[in-house]
Amino acid sequence: MRIGLLTEGGYPYVSGDARLWCDRLVRGLAQHEFDVYALSRSEHQEDEGWVPLSPNVRRVRTAPLWMAEDDEVALGRRARRRFTEYFAELAAVLCGVDEGASGAVRSLSEGAPTSEADRFATALYGLAELAREEGGLAGALRSEAAVRTLERACRAPGAHRAAREARVPDLLAVAAHLERALRPLSLDWYEDDGLGAVDLCHAASGGAAALPGLLARHFTGVPLMVTEYGVRLRTHYLTAPDAPPAVRSLVAAFEGRLATEAYTRAEFVTAGNSHTRRWQERCGADRAKLRTVHPGMDARPFAAVGESPDCADPDTLVWVGRVEPAKDLVSLLHAFAEVRKREPRTRLRIVGAPAGPEGAAYLDHCRTLAAQLFPDEADSPHLAGDNPVSFEEIGGPELPGVADAYASGAVTVLSSVVEGFPAGLVEAMLCGRATVSTDVGAVVEIIGGTGLVVPPRNPQALAQACVALLRDPQRRARLGAAARARALELFTVEQNIEAFHGIYLEIVSHAPVRRVLLDGAGAPLPFAVPAEAHVPVRWTAASPRLAAHGGPGWAADGPVRATSPVPTPEGA
Structure with a gap:
């Protein structure tokens, strides 16, 4: 089977989202071929290069989303009119304008369904067909005509309030976002020697990564599946909170419509957890198409610690992760102050590196807070002048690996206020550690009753849960063993790869025959004709x-x- 793997800002680049699980997926399915189509997010990402590729990666094609490439396409009068019609309909949908009120020609709606989803699809694929015929739309999407078309839609009768209040800077910002998001329309990826030659497209995230899959499905009938381990649409709601309401509203409307279109056209939509799955359902994904495929963790680095769960210090709490404000280490430090009042021998090891300049500033703030909360530790008979809170990083003589960090304490703590699928929690479970976590993201789904869960931003509850486990070693052992068994059953690389392999086969077995491909000897290539696994x-x-x-x-x-x-x- 040949899979077209569609990524944005991740694999095969060294840095970015979804890099690790995509690499594991490709290597785990060595019997299949992969064509990678990657959209990059920055020049720095491209300069960093690619990860070493598996031999079954047949080819890689890339395109930048961080800069606009001039396609030097000059549209004729008829093409300009078509562009204006389709772009006006797209803008009208984003502004909430009724059909026909935006100034788009009647030919777009004659005989066609009138729902907003269908109007969005008509405009999107109309622009795609025009880009294919003309060789690109980069110049048209950046033109003053596009901005004026967007402005007319915002001023049209029936436009929602945020759109009506858009000013010139807002219109320019929204037009720039649409131009960037629609750049895949101008790519030459959709011919028979491109995505038309694969058996299925797998978008490794929603949003821009799914758009090439939608176009390949539209032009050549290639089936599409979409995987999301984080909710891309939710990210847009949370991004740039200081942006003007008009910008946030129109951008969110576009991303929401694109997500709905991807969920509607995909054969299957997979989510990494139930939280993501609920967002997908809310955005229009058919429940019958949804599958939950948990991220896969490599259990081998944690095997030795998990099989010998004795900890180096039964009085130590451990936090492991990326240091940033969303991890709420401030609440953790205040909770630890309460723990120390009840269990004076307890220590706290905070293990992790800061995430960028913001993380470095946050780490300095946490160090200062720890010094303020424990100023008189020199008189402690238990610690001989040593501060009970330590800030460390992986790679030193005491903690050469991540597993060593978890092994250094009796209880692992997660104090975040925002999480998607916390991989560090799964790592602690693989190490057989009892955990105390805040109820955010997919934490409850991961824990499944094998650890203690408390409300976020509640130091008192966090402290009580930590003390309960510190005082009960038998309970810690039971929870740690159950956590390790659950992690090995649900969250390993092997189960992740097997789940995707089964979905691939199911999609191809139901897909119609689009072409017959022959090898050099004239014999049919595997899956040129779909596997017969369904009898209706x-x-x-x-x-x-x-x-x-x-x-x-x-x-x-x-x-x-x-x-x-x-x-x-x-x-x-």
């Missing part, structure tokens, strides 16, 4: 007379037509 019949109980004579207990209700030859046993 309804099975009913066989008659008692047939069953009495040794016949099958079930019979097909209606004729069954063989789709592939069935070998006859010898001697039959």
